[in-house]
Amino acid sequence: MRKLYGILSLTFLLALSSSSAWSELVIRVTQGNDKPTTVAVSPIALNGLRIKEDIGAIVEADLQRSGLFRTTPRRDMLAFPSKASDVYFRDWRMLGSEYLVVGSMRTIADGRYELEFSLLNVTAQKTEFKHAVRGRVNEMRDLAHLVSDKVYQEITGIRGAFSTRIAYVTANRDSGKFVYRLNVADADGAREKLMLESSEPIMSPSWAPNGKELAYVSFETGRPAIFRQNLVTAKRQQLTNYTGLNGAPAWSPDGKKLALVLSKDGNPEIYMLELSTSKFTRLTRHFAIDTEPTWMSDGNTLLFTSDRGGTPQIYKLNVATRATERLTFRGNYNARPSLAPDGRTLALVHRESSTFHIASFDLKTGRMIELTETRLDESPTVAPNGAMVMYATKQGDRGVLAAVSLDAGVRYVLPAKNGDVREPAWSPFLQ
Amino acid sequence: MKTSFNKTGLATILFSMVLVGCSSAPVEETSTDIEDTSVQTGQVDTSGIDDSAMASSADTVFYFDFDKALLKPESRAALLEHAAALSSNPRSVRLEGHADERGTREYNIALGERRANAVKEFLVLQGVSGGLIEVISYGEERAASFGSNDSAWGLNRRVELK
Numbered sequence: 260m261r262k263l264y265g266i267l268s269l270t271f272l273l274a275l276s277s278s279s280a281w282s283e284l285v286i287r288v289t290q291g292n293d294k295p296t297t298v299a300v301s302p303i304a305l306n307g308l309r310i311k312e313d314i315g316a317i318v319e320a321d322l323q324r325s326g327l328f329r330t331t332p333r334r335d336m337l338a339f340p341s342k343a344s345d346v347y348f349r350d351w352r353m354l355g356s357e358y359l360v361v362g363s364m365r366t367i368a369d370g371r372y373e374l375e376f377s378l379l380n381v382t383a384q385k386t387e388f389k390h391a392v393r394g395r396v397n398e399m400r401d402l403a404h405l406v407s408d409k410v411y412q413e414i415t416g417i418r419g420a421f422s423t424r425i426a427y428v429t430a431n432r433d434s435g436k437f438v439y440r441l442n443v444a445d446a447d448g449a450r451e452k453l454m455l456e457s458s459e460p461i462m463s464p465s466w467a468p469n470g471k472e473l474a475y476v477s478f479e480t481g482r483p484a485i486f487r488q489n490l491v492t493a494k495r496q497q498l499t500n501y502t503g504l505n506g507a508p509a510w511s512p513d514g515k516k517l518a519l520v521l522s523k524d525g526n527p528e529i530y531m532l533e534l535s536t537s538k539f540t541r542l543t544r545h546f547a548i549d550t551e552p553t554w555m556s557d558g559n560t561l562l563f564t565s566d567r568g569g570t571p572q573i574y575k576l577n578v579a580t581r582a583t584e585r586l587t588f589r590g591n592y593n594a595r596p597s598l599a600p601d602g603r604t605l606a607l608v609h610r611e612s613s614t615f616h617i618a619s620f621d622l623k624t625g626r627m628i629e630l631t632e633t634r635l636d637e638s639p640t641v642a643p644n645g646a647m648v649m650y651a652t653k654q655g656d657r658g659v660l661a662a663v664s665l666d667a668g669v670r671y672v673l674p675a676k677n678g679d680v681r682e683p684a685w686s687p688f689l690q
Numbered sequence: 691m692k693t694s695f696n697k698t699g700l701a702t703i704l705f706s707m708v709l710v711g712c713s714s715a716p717v718e719e720t721s722t723d724i725e726d727t728s729v730q731t732g733q734v735d736t737s738g739i740d741d742s743a744m745a746s747s748a749d750t751v752f753y754f755d756f757d758k759a760l761l762k763p764e765s766r767a768a769l770l771e772h773a774a775a776l777s778s779n780p781r782s783v784r785l786e787g788h789a790d791e792r793g794t795r796e797y798n799i800a801l802g803e804r805r806a807n808a809v810k811e812f813l814v815l816q817g818v819s820g821g822l823i824e825v826i827s828y829g830e831e832r833a834a835s836f837g838s839n840d841s842a843w844g845l846n847r848r849v850e851l852k
Binding site for chain 1: 757791792793794795796797799800801803804807825826827828829831832836837838
């Protein structure tokens, strides 16, 4: 079998024009928490260093986007302290800031930079922590997101996911020709990087659990086929080349297997591919459509979509015993489950009457909660910290990405400048 | 900058240098070093594939109801004509199944395949050799009509005989 999979190779662009690349997606927060915590982020002292990114502003944007924080406007600040000993708590209390972030940049060996920052509790008039992050000059956005992660975790108790990435597909029509692109960007939409461009459809990106590879479907051979691609080396490998559907790849929690869909035996069935041996194991056996597998954290349970009951619904499959159980009953369309890290909350596509929304479904209680109010919402993907669900929706006739918190209290939209944006896939934690 | 790739063999592997971690500095207890996992860029050119020909003749496009793969009665006459032509004058044909944008993409690609298979089964029952028919589904990825309304959706739930 293995010899059939030509190891695909390609040359790649060494660098995109970086200034234009990271502004493709612009985030607009449309709804925040009722009682956000107020944080002031004092501009980071650069001590004469030339750094083009405004790190403090990136941290502010991260915290705002989470919906859990309101930031104190810079223009209201009476001073820009860069270390705890320079802070007059009274000034910040007057501004209503509950917390204050201060920080300072310096160079260290090998042309690297160190950002030392502190989180101060204005109410309690104490320093919560002091921390240092280091990186190269082209990693200033990474440093900023690490600051946001640390601040978010300290205040909310939840690990921050600002340093994560999203993969997504864009489709453009240019004088009648389609152009499909697979992109990876930071979770805030910045630093978009092109992974693959094709005149044929690209679908269903799925992150390897180590965050270093994507699996996806590409029609570049004239038919659908599943590929894996390393994000650092851009090396690609074609994994499937069967007649019929080759779709919906989902990496197992240990990274050693892919669940996927093949219809080579007549209709769509869930298969498991052992990546080291290229061995395929058929897991479902039903004349209905079985698709969109996703793994539970035990590595032995798959959730998938099937219309074996007449309408698309979510089913659970024990990989070892093949025992199958229907999980969803409310609504006439429940599909494409994405599991939250708590292991019991699913985000899925749900239709009650005629419109498609993103809903959460509690595997323990069976409770279904609609999270979105737009129509044609699809492709939910839960952040690795479980705080937000990103999904694809329509604004006018254009596909855009949006996000909503699992309690529906926070929302934001990431409008793209042109074309349709679709099929977001949120990376795992990367560090 | 377009680059082509060769999918037939191992021979044309072109790597750039891997950007690897820069974690040489000692790490303090309360510090975080960034591992440089910069994403690199790859491009594939599929210039050999022509996607511009979109047959508009009603004779070769067959429409379906939402989430259904049942042939409509009005498709029957044209399909019988195709079956007769393919039986007397065999040639390879391709049936491309499509869905409208509603519902999930992977489910829709399965639905598009089910529709194309429904057309294939009809043709085979009329005597066409199944070996001449290739079925491929694009799901909702290749809309014929752009718009989020009933008329666009109706035009997109289709099988195209090519």
